[in-house]
Amino acid sequence: MTEVLFYHMQNMKLESVLPPLLEKSLERGWRVVVQAGSEERADALDAHLWTYKDDSFLPHGTWRDGDAADQPVVLAVTENNPNAANVRFLVDSGALPADAENYERVVLMFNGDDTEALEGARAAWKDGKARGFAVTYWQADDRGRWQRRE
Numbered sequence: 001m002t003e004v005l006f007y008h009m010q011n012m013k014l015e016s017v018l019p020p021l022l023e024k025s026l027e028r029g030w031r032v033v034v035q036a037g038s039e040e041r042a043d044a045l046d047a048h049l050w051t052y053k054d055d056s057f058l059p060h061g062t063w064r065d066g067d068a069a070d071q072p073v074v075l076a077v078t079e080n081n082p083n084a085a086n087v088r089f090l091v092d093s094g095a096l097p098a099d100a101e102n103y104e105r106v107v108l109m110f111n112g113d114d115t116e117a118l119e120g121a122r123a124a125w126k127d128g129k130a131r132g133f134a135v136t137y138w139q140a141d142d143r144g145r146w147q148r149r150e
Contacts, residue, residue: 010112037092
C-alpha cells in the first residue's frame with residue numbers, strides 16, 4: 001500500500017530539510033524522484049544538492065539528463081518517473097500524482113506559513129484518504145527532528 005507522508009515545514013526552508021530526507025531515502029536503497037513546481041525551482045535545487053555540504057554531495061540528476069534513468073535521485077517538473085523511483089517527493093505542495101499507487105511512498109512537503117500551501121495539503125490529504133493510502137502527518141520539534149503527529 002502506498003504511504004503518503006505530509007511534512008509540515010514551519011519556519012524552515014526546503015533547502016535545509018530536503019537533503020537529509022533524500023540521504024535517508026538513499027540509505028534505504030530507494031530510488032527517488034523530486035517533483036518541483038517549476039523549472040527554475042528544479043534548477044535551484046539541482047545547484048543546491050551539489051553544494052549543500054562542504055564534505056559531500058548528493059548524487060542526482062534532472063529530467064533533462066540523458067542518463068536520468070540511471071540516477072538514484074531525479075529532479076523533475078512533471079509527473080513522469082524517469083528513474084523508475086519508488087519514492088516521490090512533492091516539494092511545492094503539488095497534488096498527489098495520478099499514479100501515486102505505483103510508489104511505495106509519496107512525501108508532500110508544504111510550507112505551513114503559506115495559506116495556499118496549507119489548503120493544497122488539506123486537499124491532498126483528503127485525496128490520499130479517499131484513494132485508500134496510508135496517510136501520516138509530520139512536524140518538526142523544537143530541535144528540528146521530525147515527529148509523527150496524530
